Amino acid sequence: MARTREMLLLPLLACLALLGCSDAAMDDKYRVNLRVFYRAFCPACQWFVGDPLLELVRNEQFRNIVNLKLIPAAGMSDHDGQLNCEGGPLECTGHKWQACVIDQYKSDVVKYLGTIACIEGSESGHAGDWDTKVRNCLTPEQLQEVRSCFESKSESLLRDYIKKDESGNVQWMPYTIVEQKVLGSATQAVSLQELQTNVCSSYKGPKKYYPEVCESLSGAQTQFAPDDGEQLAPKVPGKTVDTKTDEEEFESAVKEEVKESGKVRLDVFWRAFCPGCMAFISKPLLRLLSDEQFQDIIDFRPVPAAGTYFDSSGNFVCNKGLVECIGHKWLSCVIEEFPKLGEMAEHLACLESKENKGVTWDFIINKCFSGSAHTKMQKCFDNKSVDLLKKHIAQRDKLELQWVPYVLVNGATIGDARHGISYKMLTEEVCKAYSGSVELRPLACQPKRLRNDDTTDVAKESEEPAIKPCPPKKTGTTGPVSYQDAPGMGMRKQLDTDVGEQGVKLNAGAAETGSSSPARSLVLPIICFVVVGGIAMRLSGGHKKDA
Numbered sequence: 001m002a003r004t005r006e007m008l009l010l011p012l013l014a015c016l017a018l019l020g021c022s023d024a025a026m027d028d029k030y031r032v033n034l035r036v037f038y039r040a041f042c043p044a045c046q047w048f049v050g051d052p053l054l055e056l057v058r059n060e061q062f063r064n065i066v067n068l069k070l071i072p073a074a075g076m077s078d079h080d081g082q083l084n085c086e087g088g089p090l091e092c093t094g095h096k097w098q099a100c101v102i103d104q105y106k107s108d109v110v111k112y113l114g115t116i117a118c119i120e121g122s123e124s125g126h127a128g129d130w131d132t133k134v135r136n137c138l139t140p141e142q143l144q145e146v147r148s149c150f151e152s153k154s155e156s157l158l159r160d161y162i163k164k165d166e167s168g169n170v171q172w173m174p175y176t177i178v179e180q181k182v183l184g185s186a187t188q189a190v191s192l193q194e195l196q197t198n199v200c201s202s203y204k205g206p207k208k209y210y211p212e213v214c215e216s217l218s219g220a221q222t223q224f225a226p227d228d229g230e231q232l233a234p235k236v237p238g239k240t241v242d243t244k245t246d247e248e249e250f251e252s253a254v255k256e257e258v259k260e261s262g263k264v265r266l267d268v269f270w271r272a273f274c275p276g277c278m279a280f281i282s283k284p285l286l287r288l289l290s291d292e293q294f295q296d297i298i299d300f301r302p303v304p305a306a307g308t309y310f311d312s313s314g315n316f317v318c319n320k321g322l323v324e325c326i327g328h329k330w331l332s333c334v335i336e337e338f339p340k341l342g343e344m345a346e347h348l349a350c351l352e353s354k355e356n357k358g359v360t361w362d363f364i365i366n367k368c369f370s371g372s373a374h375t376k377m378q379k380c381f382d383n384k385s386v387d388l389l390k391k392h393i394a395q396r397d398k399l400e401l402q403w404v405p406y407v408l409v410n411g412a413t414i415g416d417a418r419h420g421i422s423y424k425m426l427t428e429e430v431c432k433a434y435s436g437s438v439e440l441r442p443l444a445c446q447p448k449r450l451r452n453d454d455t456t457d458v459a460k461e462s463e464e465p466a467i468k469p470c471p472p473k474k475t476g477t478t479g480p481v482s483y484q485d486a487p488g489m490g491m492r493k494q495l496d497t498d499v500g501e502q503g504v505k506l507n508a509g510a511a512e513t514g515s516s517s518p519a520r521s522l523v524l525p526i527i528c529f530v531v532v533g534g535i536a537m538r539l540s541g542g543h544k545k546d547a
Contacts, residue, residue, distance in 0.1 A: 030205025030225060031067040037074040037167050037175040040094035040120070041087040041127060044189060045074075048174045050117035050320065052192035057113050058317055061211035062196065065203050068109055070116065072098040073161035074173040083158060090128040094119075096154035097130050100146045101138075103157055114321055123273050123323040126358040136323065136360055178202055193217070262436035263299040269396055269406040271306045271319065272327030273357070276420055276469040277405045282349040284423040288430070289345035293442035297434055300341055302348070304331035305392035306404045316389065326361050327351070328392070329385035330377070336388055337376050403469040409433045417469055 036053060038045035049070075056062050072095045075086040085091040098116055105112035118124050118137035125132035134143055149157075161167045172186040178198040184190040200214035205225050268285065270277035288294050307319035308328050318324040331351060338344045350368035369377050380388075399406070403417040407426075410433045415421040431445035 026064055026205065026209055028067065030065065030203070030209070032065055032199050032202045033067050033069070033177075033179055034199065035069045035071065035165075035177045037071045037165070037170045037173060039072065039074040039076075039086065039173055040091045040098070042074075042173055045174045046120045046122075048176075048190065049113070049120055052190065052195050054113055054117050054321075055192050056195050056199070057109055058311060059211070059213075060311075061209075061213075062199060063109065065205060065209055065211070066199060068113070069165075070102055070113065071161050071165050071167050072102070072116070073158050073165070073167035074170050074175060075168060076158060076162050077168045078159055078162050083155060090130075092158075093130050094128075095158055096150055097134055097146070099157040099161070100149035100154050103153075104142075104146055104149055118321040118323060121320055121323065122357065123320055123327075124358075129358070132358070132360075137321075263297055264430050264433045265299045265301060265408075265410050266430065267301040267303065267408040267411075269303045269306045269399070269401055270404050271308075272304060272324050272331060272352070273320070274306075274404050275354075276403075278352045278354055280405045280407075280421060281352045282354070284421060284426045286345045286349040287423050288426055289341045291442065291444075292342070293440075293444070294427075294430065295341045296440050297436060297442065298341065298430065300344075301395075302331075302335050302344075303392045303395050304328045304335070305389060305396040306401050306406065308389065308393055308396075310393070316386075323361070329381060329389050330361060330365065332388035332392055333377050333380035333385050336384065337380050405469060415469065420469060 036049070038049060056066070057068065076092070076095065077084045083092050085095060098119060101115050101119070102112050105115070115137050119130075119133045124136040134146065138146060172184075174184075174190075176183040176190050176195070178195075179202045181198060181202075183194060183198060196211075196213060197217045200211065200217050203210065203214070268281075270281065289298070289300065305328055308325065309317055311317045316325050318328065331348065334344060334347045334351065338347055347368060351364060356364050365374065365377060405415075405421070407414050407421055409429045412433075414425065414429050427444055431442070434441060434445060
């Protein structure tokens with residue numbers, strides 16, 4: 001098991017190492033200081049570290065001019081030699097692991113930040129299960145080195161953060177400072193575009209190192225230090241996305257192809273472990289492709305490469321780090337090794353099951369494959385997965401994906417960024433797009449009056465609501481990008497009591513309220529009865545008096 005995990009992680013970690021070592025030499029006095037205070041268990045911190053910050057650092061032009069200091073100790077304090085964290089001891093454990101990752105790989109910012117993003121991500125394990133997380137994000141050799149730091153000097157590293165950087169005094173988290181300027185607020189997240197804009201406007205070095213994207217950003221710097229003979233930074237190759245091929249051209253080309261085949265072309269672009277993708281693949285898509293009648297009329301084109309692209313050295317980079325890249329390689333092997341639609345759909349659904357969250361790819365592959373199928377998958381992963389994923393990226397580059405899963409029927413997009421695709425919608429779109437022989441038309445596509453009595457009426461069939469797609473993702477590493485506000489952004493709060501104790505108190509309160517509700521429900525009728533009775537007696541007494 002350990003050997004397999006090592007085989008999975010080594011190629012990707014090597015890619016990160018190569019990327020980190022490619023930084024051009026530049027005088028440190030010109031670098032823009034960027035400090036980020038964050039804490040584990042903070043949704044906004046997870047988002048910021050694993051998304052905009054990681055994207056900034058992956059861009060070689062920005063990496064060349066930024067001096068990043070990542071501080072995993074926000075909200076911490078040191079009282080009488082005891083380290084305290086807002087989220088309790090488990091959070092402190094996470095801070096210790098992450099401080100050691102940073103210390104161990106401090107000379108390679110891409111490597112340590114990518115590892116931190118992996119540890120903070122939900123794909124590497126459940127929150128608080130740090131042993132599983134570090135095993136999934138480090139090779140055995142790296143884990144041994146980091147564990148040695150964890151046991152010997154992790155607490156001293158955190159105390160330095162608390163004392164020298166005053167990490168316990170930040171007003172919210174993540175707390176981001178570019179030079180002396182604080183970005184964001186307690187209610188406003190910091191996007192990649194805002195981060196880039198402030199780095200650009202703070203840069204005072206030679207113009208030859210100035211990132212190209214800065215030219216189009218508001219507040220970009222216009223005054224530079226003179227070029228004093230420093231070594232020229234290598235130019236970053238352009239994006240691999242073919243900007244000449246838009247969705248209209250793609251749809252037109254697909255339609256010509258469809259005319260010849262007579263089948264309905266179904267393209268699906270997705271990311272591993274995206275909630276909307278998992279729901280679509282394991283439910284509507286599986287159900288459609290398991291139907292033999294639809295299998296006969298569909299030309300299925302699965303592309304598990306959304307959010308995956310190349311860095312300046314030609315290595316894979318994924319939005320969610322190493323775990324997602326590994327997943328895309330395994331998914332590519334399923335598509336290659338199991339061409340029969342029904343079998344392929346079952347294996348894809350197994351890999352994308354919601355039950356797989358937080359477990360290793362070793363575990364998932366062993367669960368979904370056995371015997372010769374397992375051998376076939378392992379052989380593909382070891383020998384062909386890199387080339388297969390490259391082909392999928394080339395297919396993905398023909399379109400600018402607005403959301404995932406991104407589904408096209410005969411080249412036309414179905415669904416949108418706010419609404420998932422249900423089985424009913426998927427079936428209807430495939431039926432409408434089919435133009436082949438009447439004999440092959442599925443019964444589900446026939447008019448109601450022509451269906452057999454025992455044929456299921458798709459329109460009336462109950463099904464779970466479609467899951468909302470994952471939010472828009474980046475199409476590159478250099479252009480301005482719009483982001484949604486991060487979840488959980490806001491002022492930090494001190495935890496006065498243990499979370500478990502709070503839960504007990506709340507439950508006890510709820511039980512108390514419930515047990516007294518019957519008695520309370522009798523009070524109002526009794527009061528009304530007494531009042532009405534009293535009025536009746538007074539009126540009756542008045543009548544007798546008049547008599």
